[in-house]
Amino acid sequence: MRKKSRFLGMASLCIMLVLATASLTAFASDLHVIGDRNGDHAVSDDELAREYQDHKNGTINSDEILQIELMHDRYPIEVTDSAGNIVTIHKPLKRIVVLNGLVTEIMQILNATDVIIGMTMDLEKEPLISPALKSLPTTGKVVEPDLEAILRLNPDAVIHYASTMWHTDEIQRKLQKVDPGLIVIRLDMFHPESHLVEVENLAKILDKEAEARDYIDFYKEVMGEIQRATGDLSEEDKPRVYFEERSDFQTGSSESYFSQDTAIAGGRNVFAESATLYPVVDQESVMMENPDVIIRTYSNSSSGGYANDDTSMMEELRESIINRHGSKNITAVKNNRVYILNANLIGGARHIIGISYLAKILHPDLLADFDPEEVHQRYLDFVGFDYDLKEHRAFVVPKI
Incomplete structure (x- = not known):
């Protein structure tokens, strides 16, 4: 009885090992390369010649030889x-x-x-x-x-x-x-x-190199136009910018995406020297920095942006910033340069959109003929998003 129990235990263990191995095998990537005869995951000139001979002999078909040619000509990458x-x-x-x-x-x-x-x-x-x-x-x-x-x-x-x-x-x-x-x-x-x-x-x-070419040209064209307009500005000529990211008084240091995008757009982040990446400041600190421009991102998915054309909540947010205690003494408020931007414009893979709007906000005279909305539309077209910005303009308050 003890031998039988021991045998059953060993059998159970073997079954468990087989199942575990089978499970791992299901996760094993297929490393086989068609046309590879020596196991190095590539098709050499000699291997290709031998495959041509097999194709001539009828051992492999035309579709297979095309795949083998691709492996030889393009791979490994x-x-x-x-x-x-x-x-x-x-x-x-x-x-x-x-x-x-x-x-x-x-x-x-x-x-x-x-x-x-x-x-x-x-x-x-x-x-x-x-x-x-x-x-x-x-x-x-x-x-x-x-x-x-x-x-x-x-x-x-x-x-x-x-x-x-x-x-x-x-x-x-x-x-x-x-x-x-x-x-x-x-x-x-x-x-x-x-x-x-x-x-x-x-x-x-x-x-997909061919498909990438038009997008890369577009990106270089836009960045080049902004650079030509702002690249020679002295530090004193670059507007000082206070940025709030989605919540009151949360801003970013020099390592934040916003600070980097602002620099490309020809501006200076007033809290660039902050020790933390996304510090929370206060109104007194903002007043002491006295920014030339205030920018706040807005991310309520039920109002404005791609959701609908209602900018009322963005306008209310702007008024609340303007009406903070002491804001009337800040240069940005005095000169009516407080902006609310939909958060979908800033950062990410689509950062070129946000940089374009920022550049226009910071340097409307230097970029008089530059249209960030056109950049925005072209990016949407590249992505394949069916959206007409001529009909929907709920991304920036006030309009620029």
Whole structure:
């Protein structure tokens, strides 16, 4: 009886090991490259010649030889992502989970969303993300992705932020521990100084260089026009800007996205020297800094922006800032330079929109012929968002 029990115990253990192995195998990426005969995940000249001979002999068909030619001519692809990791891709990526929503937006521009199989639930309320993508399986939140859900989708690549504020190093380590062959690509898309390099890398990875070209030209054109108008300004000629991010008195240091965008637009952040990234200040501090321009972002999804054309709540918010105790003595208030901007204009992959509006606000004379609304519309057209800004203008109060 004891031997039988021992045998059953060993059998149960074997079954558990088999099931565990099967589970891990389900998460193993398919590393096979068609035409690769020696297991190095590439097709050499010699291997291609042998495949041509097999095609001539009728062993492989014309579709297969076309795939093998692609593997030989284009792959492997090697890029250095924004986390400094060298990423090698041996064949076309067909199943991608995107954890960085900004990349999803750029993939719409590149017409490459057909390979997305899952993304975070954070994008459900993003207006520029297409409804078709919002119906895909979700994989948790950016701050807490569901790793099991990601792996169940059996992706051949996962794209996440390069920035480590979302514990991205740890997430990458855990994913690749379960599936060592899984490609993890780290891109941010929100830094203006690295944006185009990231777009180019993404386009290269997805074989969408041609689709990227028009967007890259557009981005360079807009940034170039702003730079030509403001690039030679002395520090004294740059307006001093106080920025509030979505809540009263929350502002940003020099490392904040707003401060960086303001600098590109030809302005100076009055709280750039703050020790914390997003400090909360007070009215007395604002009065002491005496900014030339005050800008507040507004993010109520039920009023203004892409939601509707009602700007009444934005106007009320502006009046409340103007009517704060002591505001009448601030230069920005005296000169009627207090602005409310819809939060969807600022930062992210679409930062070029916000920078364009900021530049026009800060330098209306230097950029007299520059139209940020046109930049905004062109970006929406690139993304594929059906929206006419000539009919809907509820993004900036007062109008500029």
